[in-house]
Amino acid sequence: MKVLKAVFIILIVLAALLVIVGLFMPSKFSTERSLVINAPQEQIFEQINNLKNWNNWNAWNKTDPNWQVTYSEALSGVGASYSWVSQNEQIGKGKVTITKSEPMSVVDGTMEFEGMNPAKIYHKLEPQDGGIKVTMGIESDLGNNILIKYMFGLWGDKMVGGNYEKSLQTLNDYIKANPPAPQAPAEPAANDTAHNHDSSAATQPAH
Template structure:
């Protein structure tokens, strides 16, 4: 009986520590990766400002080529939207809509995943380094507010998403440079 009481106390103390530490974790998470593509800023912008050819370089498409996609809104720019549904848990259900498009430097999308009403934001920033050389920075930002589980998730987001962004940027480079 004493063992169970001590076990309960240890579990309660650990739970309290996890909750308290969670409140000190950052509310905001940021992941960012960059690559230089041998193409004009215009050409890169046209590629990331539309979902028409997104799956030719998207790292998530490779995870489940059988996922169902639906497109709505304009073909490119603000309001262009892509929704997806997949049985693969790594792809899941969600949508992505272009919410900001500033030619030829920036494309920002709002992402919604599953039932979570809190969006994340993916941004492509394009910097012209030369007439046929563009630095592409792909970033993801999420605000977890007071969600302690989200804050723990955000703490590990770079290690979970960074490699996927690098893979996607390599595929984008290959697609554009062909």
């Protein structure tokens, strides 16, 4: 009995310590990853600014192939959104909405999970030697939920950052495999053609 009582007391003390430590753990979480992609900036921006294109590269979208997704009428730019429902506990139910879109440079948004505070997500495109530096990141207020604070405090950077690493690499691979179609040379306007024809006819010597 004394041994069991001692074990019980130790467990109570450990639980109390975990709770106390959890209370003082940071309630803010943030992480980001970057990759330089050698591709036209317009092509990269279109993949990020259009939410339906996220299926081409976003690791999060590939977690559950059976999830149910609903898109807003607008697929790109400020106000565009998609919501999802999944039986996978890692995904659950949530929504992404674009809140800021600056051509060729910035796409910010919110990511909402059921039962959690909305998180800010951001994407930045910065030209530099060798291509375009693409940065993806997240900033979130975890609130006072001790379990969530422990989860993100211990594994958040690896878990969320790992998804960003996969997303960036997949985006790079997708763009390399799907280069933009070459633009056809512009045809001369009809009036220019007629003008050139008239000019050449006028300069021919009379017989």
